[in-house]
Amino acid sequence: MALPLTDEQVLDVRERIxxxxxxxxxxxxxxxxxxxxxxxxxxxxAASLYRYFASKQELLSAMRIAAxxxxxxxxxxxxxxxxxxWDRSRAIGDAYLDFAETQPAAYQLMFAYDQEDKKDPPxxxxxxxxxxxxxxxxxxxxxxxxxLQGDPVVLAHAFWASLHGLVVLRMAGQLDHSPxxxxxxxxxxxxxxxxxxx
Amino acid sequence: MALPLTDEQVLDVRERIxxxxxxxxxxxxxxxxxxxxxxxxxxxxAASLYRYFASKQELLSAMRIAAxxxxxxxxxxxxxxxxxxWDRSRAIGDAYLDFAETQPAAYQLMFAYDQEDKKDPPxxxxxxxxxxxxxxxxxxxxxxxxxLQGDPVVLAHAFWASLHGLVVLRMAGQLDHSPxxxxxxxxxxxxxxxxxxx
DNA sequence: TTGCGATACTAAACACCGTTCGTTATGCAA
DNA sequence: TTGCATAACGAACGGTGTTTAGTATCGCAA
Numbered sequence: 001m002a003l004p005l006t007d008e009q010v011l012d013v014r015e016r017i018x019x020x021x022x023x024x025x026x027x028x029x030x031x032x033x034x035x036x037x038x039x040x041x042x043x044x045x046a047a048s049l050y051r052y053f054a055s056k057q058e059l060l061s062a063m064r065i066a067a068x069x070x071x072x073x074x075x076x077x078x079x080x081x082x083x084x085x086w087d088r089s090r091a092i093g094d095a096y097l098d099f100a101e102t103q104p105a106a107y108q109l110m111f112a113y114d115q116e117d118k119k120d121p122p123x124x125x126x127x128x129x130x131x132x133x134x135x136x137x138x139x140x141x142x143x144x145x146x147x148l149q150g151d152p153v154v155l156a157h158a159f160w161a162s163l164h165g166l167v168v169l170r171m172a173g174q175l176d177h178s179p180x181x182x183x184x185x186x187x188x189x190x191x192x193x194x195x196x197x198x
Numbered sequence: 199m200a201l202p203l204t205d206e207q208v209l210d211v212r213e214r215i216x217x218x219x220x221x222x223x224x225x226x227x228x229x230x231x232x233x234x235x236x237x238x239x240x241x242x243x244a245a246s247l248y249r250y251f252a253s254k255q256e257l258l259s260a261m262r263i264a265a266x267x268x269x270x271x272x273x274x275x276x277x278x279x280x281x282x283x284w285d286r287s288r289a290i291g292d293a294y295l296d297f298a299e300t301q302p303a304a305y306q307l308m309f310a311y312d313q314e315d316k317k318d319p320p321x322x323x324x325x326x327x328x329x330x331x332x333x334x335x336x337x338x339x340x341x342x343x344x345x346l347q348g349d350p351v352v353l354a355h356a357f358w359a360s361l362h363g364l365v366v367l368r369m370a371g372q373l374d375h376s377p378x379x380x381x382x383x384x385x386x387x388x389x390x391x392x393x394x395x396x
Numbered sequence: 397t398t399g400c401g402a403t404a405c406t407a408a409a410c411a412c413c414g415t416t417c418g419t420t421a422t423g424c425a426a
Numbered sequence: 427t428t429g430c431a432t433a434a435c436g437a438a439c440g441g442t443g444t445t446t447a448g449t450a451t452c453g454c455a456a
Contacts, residue, residue: 004402004403004404004452004453029312030312031312034441034442034443035442035443035444036441036442036443044405044406045405045406045407046442046443046444047405047406047407047408047444047445047446048404048405048406050444050445051403051404051405055443055444056442056443056444108311108312110370111366111367111370111372112370113306113366113369113370114227114228114229114306120371128371128372129375131372132372132375132376146396147395147396148394148395148396149394149395149396150385150389150394151377151385153376153377154377154381154382154385154386155385155389155394157364157373157376157377157382157386158360158382158385158386158389158394160363160367161360161363161364161367161382161386162356162359162360162363162386163363164363164366164367165358165359165360165361165362165363165364165366166355166359166363168309168311168362168363168366169309169358169359169362171311172308172309172310172311173318173326174309174326174329174330175355177327177330178330178351178355179349179351179352179355183352184352184355184356184359187348187349187352187353187356188352188355188356188359188360188390191348191353191356191389191390191393192386192389192390192393192394193393193394193395194393194394194395195389195390195391195392195393195394195395196346196347196348196353196356196390196391196392196393197345197346197347197391197392197393198344198345198346198347202424202431202432202433232412232413232414233413233414233415234412234413234414242434242435243434243435243436244413244414244415245415245416245417245434245435245436245437246433246434246435248415248416249432249433249434253414253415254413254414254415
């Protein structure tokens with residue numbers, strides 16, 4: 001093979017590599033992933049991957065972007081699944097938890113806090129913002145409809161952080177001797193909407 | 199040196215190693231830590247560390263335990279800093295965030311969700327429970343005093359998960375274009391106590 | 397048809413990692 | 427003085443990400 005690849009073909013190969021990596025990460029976990037194992041599955045050598053990604057970090061970044069977009073797709077689908085705003089918020093919460101449960105590696109990739117690179121590539125920044133925005137929209141709608149009151153952006157972050165907090169505490173094995181997760185989730189969401197003050 | 203170490207001395211050496219590792223983790227980050235660098239700072243060889251820890255995993259586990267205990271100490275100190283229950287809850291929140299900000303590596307260690315070992319050593323389980331319990335006590339007091347209503351354990355988890363969620367979202371760089379962190383924190387806590395329903 | 401240039405991929409090496417193993421050197425007991 | 431137990435070492439193993447020089451193959455021009 002010596003004929004140069006078009007930009008499109010390069011993108012295709014990048015995507016193929018990313019898919020293989022995602023498969024391994026889903027099967028074996030994040031820490032088990034290596035350039036050699038990815039290349040092996042492609043019948044290649046680790047060095048070949050450097051034609052398509054400048055580093056492992058850049059490959060992980062691409063995977064993060066894809067994960068964010070898959071996530072946002074799910075949330076948006078849940079958003080569009082019903083017109084009733086209370087049902088909608090419930091559906092979005094369900095979709096959120098379903099994503100975290102069925103694609104834990106992708107979820108961890110999205111919200112990993114050990115990333116060395118302080119400078120995210122612009123596309124990742126955009127993907128992050130999309131995830132964030134998707135989780136804000138429905139709250140804005142609820143505030144507009146008069147179902148909730150307060151700054152919708154702040155409110156959305158409260159819902160998001162609570163759900164995320166529960167998910168990662170569970171992933172860290174910190175909720176093993178706590179009340180059932182479903183109960184915690186339901187009650188936490190209820191508290192934010194209604195409060196706990198006596 | 200060929201004379202056998204007493205159990206106490208072994209514990210001392212374990213603690214010395216742990217301290218060196220904690221220093222490096224605080225300075226260089228979690229991923230930069232290596233047995234060779236730790237041993238180097240002690241004037242030793244990496245292999246020597248295996249007299250005191252069966253694996254790097256076990257060393258990390260000891261560091262996790264120490265981090266949990268330092269954390270619980272801080273929270274308990276905040277708890278005892280005032281008798282007014284509202285002030286107390288505020289002080290605990292402050293202490294929580296201060297710990298996460300000033301000792302991010304320790305915080306990440308405590309709540310890392312990429313741990314391979316599903317089986318935590320009993321001492322780590324105890325340390326985890328202590329952290330969890332410490333964050334529950336003051337809520338129980340507030341419910342007992344009639345300041346809050348509901349299941350105190352569930353309520354405590356709601357506060358905890360929300361705070362933790364905010365912290366790790368910020369660590370993941372996901373709050374860079376969001377409202378100021380202090381505002382998010384204050385409003386989220388306020389929402390859980392008072393609710394957002396119109 | 398032949399030969400050239402471009403290039404996708406390889407093979408080998410580098411420095412690092414966690415871990416294992418056989419060896420060394422020390423200090424007490426006999 | 428001899429012998430033993432053992433704390434720490436040094437070298438190695440297989441793994442990692444990454445770099446480098448080389449190979450083999452293709453399209454195209456002569």
